[in-house]
Amino acid sequence: MRRLIFILPVVLFAAVLIGFFAGLGRDPALLPSTMIGKPVPEFSLPSVRPGDQGFATADLGGEPMLINFYASWCAACRIEHPLLMRLRAEGVLLHGVDWKDQPQAGYQWLQDRGDPYVRVGSDVSGRTGIDMGVSAVPETFVIDKQGRVRYRHVGAVTPQLWDETLRPLMDKLRSES
Amino acid sequence: MRRFLILTCAVLAVAGSAWAVNPDEQLADPGLEARAHSLSKDLRCVVCQNQSIDDSDAALARDLRIILRERISAGDTDEQAVAYLVARYGSFVQLQPPVRLDTLALWFGPLAVLLVGGLGAMIYIRSRAPSRAEPLSADEEAEVETLLKTDKAG
Numbered sequence: 001m002r003r004l005i006f007i008l009p010v011v012l013f014a015a016v017l018i019g020f021f022a023g024l025g026r027d028p029a030l031l032p033s034t035m036i037g038k039p040v041p042e043f044s045l046p047s048v049r050p051g052d053q054g055f056a057t058a059d060l061g062g063e064p065m066l067i068n069f070y071a072s073w074c075a076a077c078r079i080e081h082p083l084l085m086r087l088r089a090e091g092v093l094l095h096g097v098d099w100k101d102q103p104q105a106g107y108q109w110l111q112d113r114g115d116p117y118v119r120v121g122s123d124v125s126g127r128t129g130i131d132m133g134v135s136a137v138p139e140t141f142v143i144d145k146q147g148r149v150r151y152r153h154v155g156a157v158t159p160q161l162w163d164e165t166l167r168p169l170m171d172k173l174r175s176e177s
Numbered sequence: 178m179r180r181f182l183i184l185t186c187a188v189l190a191v192a193g194s195a196w197a198v199n200p201d202e203q204l205a206d207p208g209l210e211a212r213a214h215s216l217s218k219d220l221r222c223v224v225c226q227n228q229s230i231d232d233s234d235a236a237l238a239r240d241l242r243i244i245l246r247e248r249i250s251a252g253d254t255d256e257q258a259v260a261y262l263v264a265r266y267g268s269f270v271q272l273q274p275p276v277r278l279d280t281l282a283l284w285f286g287p288l289a290v291l292l293v294g295g296l297g298a299m300i301y302i303r304s305r306a307p308s309r310a311e312p313l314s315a316d317e318e319a320e321v322e323t324l325l326k327t328d329k330a331g
Contacts, residue, residue, distance in 0.1 A: 005297060005300060005301075008297075009294075009297065028226060031223065031266070031267060031269055032267055032269075033267075034263075034264060034265060034266065034267045100236065100240075125240075126236075126237070126240055127240075127244075130237075130240060130241070130244065130265060131265060132265070133265045133266050133267070135223040135224060135237060135266070136224060136237070
């Protein structure tokens with residue numbers, strides 16, 4: 001018992017040290033989303049593509065899908081763009097939102113690099129993104145059959161993230177009723 | 178030199194009150210603007226995380242300042258306006274986190290460490306203190322007496 005009193009502080013100190021050290025590796029930009037499990041907030045955006053149908057809450061649900069927030073001024077979006085093109089080629093249901101950007105610039109981006117989106121809305125004011133807790137582009141949300149947010153990824157989608165997390169999740173959501 | 182000092186002080190005095198709010202964002206009603214201003218000082222910018230949205234020049238911070246002012250103009254109470262942003266970005270945006278079950282460690286952790294440490298220190302110090310001396314028995318008293326006498330004699 002007496003010995004415990006002397007050992008306990010050392011053990012506690014070691015535990016705190018390990019906790020802090022593990023915390024060093026965490027990215028402070030990765031905030032927990034408040035949206036998980038909730039329906040996507042109501043929105044209705046005009047299309048980035050001139051003359052095309054817009055993107056609205058009514059387009060959500062039915063099948064699991066991805067919503068990808070991008071912008072023509074966003075550097076990391078360039079990194080993930082080839083992967084988005086691959087997903088589109090594989091038939092993944094992928095919608096886009098051009099966030100805090102001029103629709104002409106967002107459209108030019110799609111012209112220059114290819115257009116991976118089924119629907120792509122123009123969110124000039126950024127309010128649709130803010131309603132979903134978007135803090136920076138790119139961000140990608142997984143939406144289930146009921147139109148609820150099930151996953152949020154901050155930063156560029158990597159092939160590894162797609163293979164290990166997003167695709168298994170979408171397969172699982174597909175099998176949900 | 179003196180003039181320079183006065184000028185420096187004057188410049189610093191003005192600089193102290195500078196914030197990132199642009200004139201075009203401000204509300205016409207000074208009362209509402211003051212409320213918005215004081216609320217935004219306690220809301221964290223999610224882009225540059227150790228600044229308040231009041232201090233930050235980030236585009237998103239500007240958007241959130243404008244949204245805050247819209248909510249207040251629409252008749253929201255301070256709590257409702259803050260709750261609007263917390264619903265979107267989580268209580269992380271509150272620079273002063275609320276006391277909740279999951280923030281108990283944050284609020285009272287240091288106090289708990291102090292109490293446990295203080296308790297430990299108290300036990301330790303108690304254990305090192307010399308124990309109270311037992312009163313001498315009659316035999317011992319007699320022996321002391323002799324010793325003192327012989328000492329005096331010697």
